[in-house]
Amino acid sequence: LIVGALVPEGRFLRRITGRLPVGLSLAGRGPLAKVYAAVTGCGRRAVLSAFGVSVVFNIINVLINWLCGQAVGAGIGLGYFFAATPLLSVSGLVPSIGGWGVRETVSTAVYAPTGAGVLLVEPDGETAFIIAPGANLTLRPQDVEARLGPLIDRVDGLLFNFETPEEALLRAVSLARKADVPIFVDAGPPRPYGRALWQDADVLSPNQPETEALVGFLIDSDEAARAAASALLSQGPRAVVLKLGARGALLATSDAMRFFPAFPVRPVATARHGAMSGPTRIDVETLLAQHPSFDPNADH
Known part of the structure; x- marks a missing residue:
């Protein structure tokens, strides 16, 4: 969400990443710079619309996880889910091999392993x-x-x-x-x-x-x-x-x-x-x- 909010501020992001290696910098011709240029090339309105959809999706995801916790009497506050759920969403982007991977590790770290x-x-x-x-x-x-x-x-x-x-x-x-x-x-x-x-x-x-x-x-x-x-x-x-x-x-x-x-x-x-x-x-x-x-x- 933070990255999404900063996407429209192109000059600011390029300035703070300009001293990073080419592969991590948003300035120049590195891979991240090309992706960033493609996203911002859609225009400010499109980027903000996508950001808004992302916010709504993540809030719904947080509420679903929180309600599941309430249903089983977990007694975990809503604030914890606002911190943990985005981590789970991001970790889910990394492929797992045979049920072992970043997603599974993060899930058991922020909650608990299933017996x-x-x-x-x-x-x-x-x-x-x-x-x-x-x-x-x-x-x-x-x-x-x-x-x-x-x-x-x-x-x-x-x-x-x-x-x-x-x-x-x-x-x-x-x-x-x-x-x-x-x-x-x-x-x-x-x-x-x-x-x-x-x-x-x-x-x-x-x-x-x-x-x-x-x-x-x-x-x-x-x-x-x-x-x-x-x-x-x-x-x-x-x-x-x-x-x-x-x-x-x-x-x-x-x-x-x-x-x-x-x-x-x-x-x-x-x-x-x-x-x-x-x-x-x-x-x-x-x-x-x-x-x-x-x-x-x-x-x-």
Whole structure:
């Protein structure tokens, strides 16, 4: 926009660029000088009209980006978008190679990289995740307060994992405690987070690697699983569910411990595994009804 505003002032621009190398100067016969001469040769009115269209286009572009941020509750002021959006527009003029280039670098610098997760499925059905948290790591306690605070009295439970910063999760836990909302913790991926996040959980549910990270020893037998569940229960949660893959799951409370065998699964195709919608309550009840350990008359 600044360059566009200065285009009509030809003598001024030629004067300040006259001492630059030929390739960068607007005076003489260099490439930029030829482009500049072609633009100004259209006449002052045409140049000003193009400048006006550019201003309107950039303002609309800024407003679109700002409204998108408002829609997702980003809490970013309009002034930031007036500074960042023109940078994105200019960087978009530089071609990218295979998704790598100036545009992508600038986008992640002025905003944040998008998070991504890759689910690896072995032939025997075992899975592993590779996670790049990206923008998840930008979640702040004040964001949680602003978005969850007004809703906490109306929710049935708080469910979270460890893919966001500890400080933000602690704020969510604090809000849930004050409102007497049940807390469910899916303790993954393994992170060196303090037990304050899960010691007041109604249900703490780590998988085997996550359990090992929490208790500090290997879960290589049923006895080790029971010891891990006891160690976790002693630190506060009302119930612990250890997810042990093909070995099933261990439900532990202060009253009892019980192993539940895994559902037999024969992997057929792993394409798009993990990209499907989660099960509905009807799906879960149907699966449980087929499980040999399921008692429909018990309190589940």
